[in-house]
Amino acid sequence: MFNYRQLHYFYSVAKAGGMVRGAEQLHLTPQTLSGQIAQLEEKLGVALFRRTGRRLELTEAGRLALSYADEIFQVGNELEETLRNRHGERPFLFRVGIADVVPKSIAYRLLAPALGLPEPVRMVCREDKFERLLAELAIHRLDMVLADRPLSPGMDVKGYSHLLGECGLTFFAAPGLATKLEGGFPHLLDSAPLLIPGEDSAIRAPLLRWLRGQNIHPRLVGEFDDGALMKSFGQAGAGVFPAPTAIAAEVAAQYGVVSVGRTEAINERFFLITVERKLSHPAALAVSEAAHQGLFPTRETLHKQP
Incomplete structure (x- = not known):
């Protein structure tokens, strides 16, 4: 034994x-x-x-x-907590994987509504590479995965991609660098120092294609798997960097940078990936509803607003 x-x-x-x-x-x-x-x-x-x-x-x-021991002892702790508080209300577990390319502020704003449900919720967040999170989802160690891309047909994972929303890109620069950029947007990016997301980011390839299509040739001075690190370099004046327009005001306030332009020609999309064709988990439903009504309002929602 x-x-x-x-x-x-x-x-x-x-x-x-x-x-x-x-x-x-x-x-x-x-x-x-x-x-x-x-x-x-x-x-x-x-x-x-x-x-x-x-x-x-x-x-x-x-x-x-x-990884197995983590789960074993977590279940043991839940068992102990449940038995000790069996006369009280037991919180239900919400296990979510967050792809490491998803901006932390977007992940928070998407997931926070799950904590506001009438029933008590215990959220467990795990950040990792997209493929490793899908493997965890496939064996039901996660209830859902938050990512910047849908499941591709070639992936050997049975799951469904639910679009939470999409938005354009806003480009930021430290105030000192912004004053040195010449011309209107997007041509002010030509020859400018540019910071871009790493290869794991779904937005990287469309961004580079858009720049080539505009005949814009910036100086690529940095590539970052960690979006927060990219923003910190941008804050220090190392280069212009992109961020989702949905959090533009937050990025400007947090990093002390200014917007030098934005485009809707590149859309950054965010998905909720589950093993369910139709969402039924209460927390996942709360995330999806809040995304469509708040962070990424649909056209129908916008028309309903006064």
Whole structure:
């Protein structure tokens, strides 16, 4: 039978980042802890850690084991909480994956309505690469994935893409750089230093095609997988950068930058990906409704507004 105490020892060491720190947290000696983990490795037939210099690193099998241990102990904590509060109202779990290219402010504004439901909600957010999140969705470890692209036909995942909304792009620059840009938009981008999203971003290719179509040739000075890092470089004056128009006011206020132009010729889209053809999860429905009425209003919604 599987020894869950040994799994907990492994989990504690992996989370603590070392045998000594793990032993201190568990009030055990490093020798005892090391021996227990060695027994677990022997039973499983794989090495969970490898030593690199003085540091312990997880092997590939160790990373897989850690992901399962995370879920096992999370379920255990939920069981304990439920039994202790069985006479109260139990919050329902809402597990959402967020593709790491989705701007944090958009993710927050899309997901926040789920916390306003009449029923208590416990939200678990996991940020990762799009493909890895889809794998988690496929085995029902996530209820939905928030992404900047739909499922492609070539992906071996059974799921459905629900469009939350779309918006154009606004280009920003630090005030000092903005004063040096010459001409009207978009031609002021020609020869200007430009910061762009990394290869994982769905908007990158359309952005570069649009620039070529306008016969605009900026100086690409930086590519960023992390949108917040790109904005920080833009804030420092390293270059002009794009952001979704839906959060233009927020970007300007947070980073102290100014808009140098915007276009609707490039649309950044955001999707809710689920295993359901029709949304039924209360939190997912709240996210979709709020997106269409607030952050990304549809034409029908706009016509209904006074």
